[in-house]
Amino acid sequence: MKTLKEILYKCRIRRINGSLEVVVDEIIFDSRKAASGKVFVATRGTLTDGHNFIDEVIKAGVKAVICERMPENIREDITYAEVENSAEALAMMASNFYDNPSAEIRLTGITGTNGKTTTATLLYQLFENLGYKTGLISTVRNKIHEREIRATHTTPDAVALNALLRAMADEGCEYCFMEVSSHAVVQQRITGLTFAGGVFTNLTHDHLDFHKTFDAYLKAKKTFFDNLPAESFAVVNIDDRNGPVMVQNTRARVKTAAIKRQADFHCRILENHFDGLQLNINGHEVWCRLVGNFNAYNLLNIYATAVMLGADEEACLTALSKLKAVDGRFEYIKSPSGMVGIVDYAHTPDALLNVISTINAIREGKGKLITVVGAGGDRDRSKRPVMASIATENSDLTILTSDNPRTENPEDILNDMRSGVSPERKRHCLVISDRREAIRTACTMATKEDIILIAGKGHETYQEVMGVKHHFDDREELRECFGIPRKED
Numbered sequence: 001m002k003t004l005k006e007i008l009y010k011c012r013i014r015r016i017n018g019s020l021e022v023v024v025d026e027i028i029f030d031s032r033k034a035a036s037g038k039v040f041v042a043t044r045g046t047l048t049d050g051h052n053f054i055d056e057v058i059k060a061g062v063k064a065v066i067c068e069r070m071p072e073n074i075r076e077d078i079t080y081a082e083v084e085n086s087a088e089a090l091a092m093m094a095s096n097f098y099d100n101p102s103a104e105i106r107l108t109g110i111t112g113t114n115g116k117t118t119t120a121t122l123l124y125q126l127f128e129n130l131g132y133k134t135g136l137i138s139t140v141r142n143k144i145h146e147r148e149i150r151a152t153h154t155t156p157d158a159v160a161l162n163a164l165l166r167a168m169a170d171e172g173c174e175y176c177f178m179e180v181s182s183h184a185v186v187q188q189r190i191t192g193l194t195f196a197g198g199v200f201t202n203l204t205h206d207h208l209d210f211h212k213t214f215d216a217y218l219k220a221k222k223t224f225f226d227n228l229p230a231e232s233f234a235v236v237n238i239d240d241r242n243g244p245v246m247v248q249n250t251r252a253r254v255k256t257a258a259i260k261r262q263a264d265f266h267c268r269i270l271e272n273h274f275d276g277l278q279l280n281i282n283g284h285e286v287w288c289r290l291v292g293n294f295n296a297y298n299l300l301n302i303y304a305t306a307v308m309l310g311a312d313e314e315a316c317l318t319a320l321s322k323l324k325a326v327d328g329r330f331e332y333i334k335s336p337s338g339m340v341g342i343v344d345y346a347h348t349p350d351a352l353l354n355v356i357s358t359i360n361a362i363r364e365g366k367g368k369l370i371t372v373v374g375a376g377g378d379r380d381r382s383k384r385p386v387m388a389s390i391a392t393e394n395s396d397l398t399i400l401t402s403d404n405p406r407t408e409n410p411e412d413i414l415n416d417m418r419s420g421v422s423p424e425r426k427r428h429c430l431v432i433s434d435r436r437e438a439i440r441t442a443c444t445m446a447t448k449e450d451i452i453l454i455a456g457k458g459h460e461t462y463q464e465v466m467g468v469k470h471h472f473d474d475r476e477e478l479r480e481c482f483g484i485p486r487k488e489d
């Protein structure tokens, strides 16, 4: 419970009508949660505008409203505060309401198109291995030390985020690793947080539906580094051509990481097999159980971040060898007859190319690669033909299928994908909209030397069709086709 005066500390307020002594027990921004004792923050969204619901929340008993435009009919028994930017105010209010939890934890944000979940999750594992109570905020799951909290977004909204950080601080977590999505930066979900450091993985094509241009997408990621405090650090992958731009204006202490050029943290890939990577990091040899060159970048960033956070270098190297791959990231399933299936969350052109290249490099021309892939509905349409082109150009056989169609017609998504397949590759490409059927067909067509890649959904345990999430798990499907009994059987 706090007064509005306490909650609005440091918010950019234009006008106030009513008393700031009103006591509030929760901050809400969704009218459907309105009740007495709550303060409602009206924010502009992509589908509607919270300002449309002000009358409704007052009817439901809300006594305080934060908005960017005062309503025409002001009520004397209600407190209104007009602010410069509601999303910004919401984030500041959430930090104040939960007593600035991010300042009590060493919080590291990880941003970039691919590798955020992997990097954040493995940093969480590493710091837990080193004996620290650690928090994790990620696409797959949130963790407060050993306790798991379901994740709904890659980066939660400002209120949920600060509530999570408060629980972490109260339970004695010293570190927290969180993914920072570009949506979160633009929608100010992370505004007001105190970061100890930031990590940049890479920047390639994704989310252009939301950001419209690549430049706007880049700017969103860069804003995160622009706002890091002077006493923080920034680990940046400079093999990515956008790496240097990211940290151009940051006040943080910049540490570079690279494989292809000189950097503060440098890595050489000595061996790359299906059972792991042998790396040389800053002169130290280390064996890691993760697969693929792209994971060498993740491991390098992880090592650099751990060192920047003050962890012992030797202990970090030992801990790197113990890290286990994240669910649905290059998950390797072998059939009793020797067929290999790989389930991977590659849902962007770059991720797909990386995973396919990794498989092709390791298999050295043996057997065939059969790729099953789709693209999500209500998401960036322009990545669909590119993903289909990458799959068909680099696989022996491709089966285009549905991912999460969401509110779109699966056939429309598949038509967008089809347009990326070159005439020469058409006869090596099937289109099977039903994902289960597509996976079955791949398994039927494969022989025991072949590798089946099922890309796009990774850890997801559902398929979203017209707003309904049906149970679906690529790994279960594959195991069933391979005749591997379910775990509970």
Ligand SMILES: CC(=O)N[C@H]1[C@@H](OP(=O)(O)OP(=O)(O)OC[C@H]2O[C@@H](n3ccc(=O)[nH]c3=O)[C@H](O)[C@@H]2O)O[C@H](CO)[C@@H](O)[C@@H]1O[C@H](C)C(=O)N[C@@H](C)C(=O)N[C@H](CCC(=O)O)C(=O)O
Pocket: 029, 030, 031, 032, 042, 043, 044, 045, 046, 047, 048, 049, 050, 051, 053, 139, 152, 153, 154, 155, 156, 157, 181, 182, 183, 184, 210
């Ligand atoms: C595009 C996007 O980011 N949308 C997020 C956004 O919703 P929105 O802007 O569409 O909101 P809106 O529906 O227009 O409503 C505007 C305002 O009116 C309020 N409202 C709305 C309806 C109502 O009846 N009453 C009411 O008060 C809403 O609470 C909101 O404050 O704000 C909502 C509340 O925080 C989020 O739940 C929602 O995430 C949706 C579900 C989503 O799918 N987001 C994805 C795209 C996303 O955020 N992804 C990123 C990156 C993923 C990655 O690459 O890893 C992530 O961080 O997860």
Ligand SMILES: Nc1ncnc2c1ncn2[C@@H]1O[C@H](COP(=O)(O)OP(=O)(O)OP(=O)(O)O)[C@@H](O)[C@H]1O
Pocket: 112, 113, 114, 115, 116, 117, 118, 119, 139, 154, 179, 201, 202, 294, 295, 297, 298, 328, 329, 330, 344, 345, 346, 347, 350, 351, 352, 354, 355, 458
């Ligand atoms: N460093 C990397 N560079 C390029 N591709 C990567 C890298 N790390 C992982 N990938 C690929 O991207 C996929 C997604 O990885 P991960 O979940 O770690 O990324 P993310 O950034 O969290 O994605 P999201 O935006 O969905 O949260 C992996 O399954 C793999 O195919």
Ligand SMILES: N[C@H](CCC[C@H](N)C(=O)O)C(=O)O
Pocket: 154, 347, 375, 376, 377, 379, 403, 404, 456, 457, 460
């Ligand atoms: N965080 C990403 C996940 C995409 C996963 C893919 N399976 C899809 O549904 O498009 C997004 O929301 O765009």
Ligand SMILES: [Mg+2]
Pocket: 116, 117, 118, 138, 139, 140, 154, 179
């Ligand atoms: Mg993620």
